[in-house]
Amino acid sequence: MANAAPRPAASPDSNLPDSNLPGDPLIEALRALLGERLSTARAVREHHGKDSSFHAMEAPDAVAFAESTEEVSAIVKLCAEHGRPVIPFGTGTSLEGQVQATKGGICIDVSAMQQILEVNESDLDCRVQAGVTRKALNTHLRDTGLFFPIDPGADASLGGMAATSASGTNAVRYGTMRDNVMGLTVVLADGRVIRTGGRARKSSAGYDLTRLFVGSEGTLGVITEVQLRLFGIPEAMTAAVCSFETLSGAVDTVILTIQSGIPVARIELLDEHQIDAVNRYAKLDLPVKPTLFFEFHGTESWAREQAEMVGEIAEGYGGSNFEWATKQEDRNRLWQARHNAWYANLALKPGAMGWATDVCVPISRLAECILETRKDIDESGVLAPIVGHVGDGNFHLTFVLDPNDPDDMKKAEGVNERMVMRALAMGGTCTGEHGVGSSKMKFLQAEHGDSVSVMRQVKLALDPQNLMNPGKILTV
Structure with missing residues (x-):
């Protein structure tokens, strides 16, 4: 999810007491x-x-x-x-x-592994150590006219983003980490170092080991370097906000926009509960209705033309007039409010515990999946705003839970399980970008069937002792 709270950088502290038994x-x-x-x-x-x-x-x-x-x-x-x-x-x-x-x-x-090893401006690619964060990379690239577009919200490390196959708000136009990682340096379970992929834009040479390790969540090896695709910074970036009378109107606007082939850079959906939370936290005054945030990239004229086409579609589904944010500071404020949705949700119930979860479905089933999920949330009585990178069929819930109320957690677990099984029945996935970790392992069999046994064979072939991040993705 794009609005996760960042964690402070860690550092060793030899003054704290050693809690391990001596002689290990x-x-x-x-x-x-x-x-x-x-x-x-x-x-x-x-x-x-x-x-x-x-x-x-x-x-x-x-x-x-x-x-x-x-x-x-x-x-x-x-x-x-x-x-x-x-x-x-x-x-x-x-x-x-x-x-x-x-x-x-x-x-x-690996947070101290922060070297940007090479930037190849002519070929639009770079190689970085795994601890480099996406913001640090883009700061380094600022004077080159290039940028790295994958934006999960948190200032995550690029090695971690590759390990979880992260994406975020720009995925509808620029794809996910799986689309933008060209190669990796990986330390295997026995300590061997391998390099996968390369700088060529295409290859048909052997197994695609790069894609094997992207999304493997540290269960097959430790990613230490990442080769990435870069993009030219667009001449114009224009953002807009449009509110709708109904959630279905907002989602149908997204579906028709994508089906029409309009290359929108970002389309984010916030339901009325999420808008209320964002308004309170970021001191905005957006109508408390289902809302779409858009961003258009290109030349001045092309960005304007995209916006006009989307505006006509939105109007047909009950959308209000667009509110524009063309200045960089206005765009930054808008997207920062979106990225702070995690904090905004927690602020709805002081002392609450947050649980972020996601699914992804084919774009044609998006409206059905979101509307049924919203109905389930309301009937269950849990607090769970909906937000999503809906341009690629991916949406999230943030359950805002009372940590002292077991019944609250039980209700949320029920909603989450029904949402995942609903998505799978529609040809979707249990997670569009969060990854499996330990919490979605139980859904992997339902999604992949016998393929899970092949995943297990791959795992044991590369990690026969099951030492690499055990207890994640699948049981061995």
Whole structure:
């Protein structure tokens, strides 16, 4: 989801008490390798034992702060020798329990791996270490006239974004990480380092290992470098907001816009509950109705023409006049309000716990899926605003729950399960961009059937000891 709360950068703190038993041979070997960049401090371990989801913290035995592919390889080799799990960690903004140390082990924090290794302006590509965040990359690219468009909201690490196959608000035009990762450097479970893909725009040479590791969530190896596609910064970027009398009118506008082939850069849906939350939090005064946020990229004339075509479609489905945001500061304010939807939702119920979940369906079934889900939410009595990157059929719920009310959680679990099974029945998926982690494992069999056994064979072939982020995606 694009509005997850970012986590602060972690750093080792040797002043905190060591909570591990003395004499652990793996810990001693890692300390000899890393010195103070290995931490067994309780606070550091607890920080790395939880992502931005509602899942309970499960701390690793120690946290290793790596600075290079070679160090990651050395750490993984030691873990393999001692039969201990490895859990990769970037910024901790994942949403489905991807970083919890379900079986203990060593967390490898790559946040210090922040080198932008090369930018090839003529070929529109770059290579970065896994700890580089998307905002840091775009700041570096600012003077080149290029940018990296994948925007999951949180300032996630690019290695983590590749590991979860993240996407976000720009996916309708620019695709997901799976479409924009050209190659990877990966440390395998035995410590071997491999490089997949390359800089060529196409290849038919052998198995596509890059796509195998994109979305693997650290269960097949540790991603340490990423080769990425870049894009030219558009001449014009124009944003607009349009409210609707009905949720179906808003969704039908999206469907016809996509079917008409209009290359909109972003289309975001916020239902009336989400708009109310955003208004309160960001001090906006948007009508409390189902609303679409748009962004158009291109030349001045082409962006204007796209907007006019979408405006005509929206009017036919009961949309109000567009409210324009052409200045950069106005566009930034609008999209920041959208990205802060996570915080806005939590503010609706002070002290609440947030649970973000998502599904994705074929665009022709989007209206049906959203409307049935909204009805289910209302009948269940839970608080769950809807927001979505609806241009590609992906939408999210944020359940806002009372942590002291087990019945609240039970109701949310029921809504979530029915939403997922509804999406699967429509030919969709249990997760469009959050990933599986530990929380959506039970839906994988329903979605993929016998293919799960093939996934398990791949997992065991690359990780026979089941040491790479165990307890995620599938059981072994």
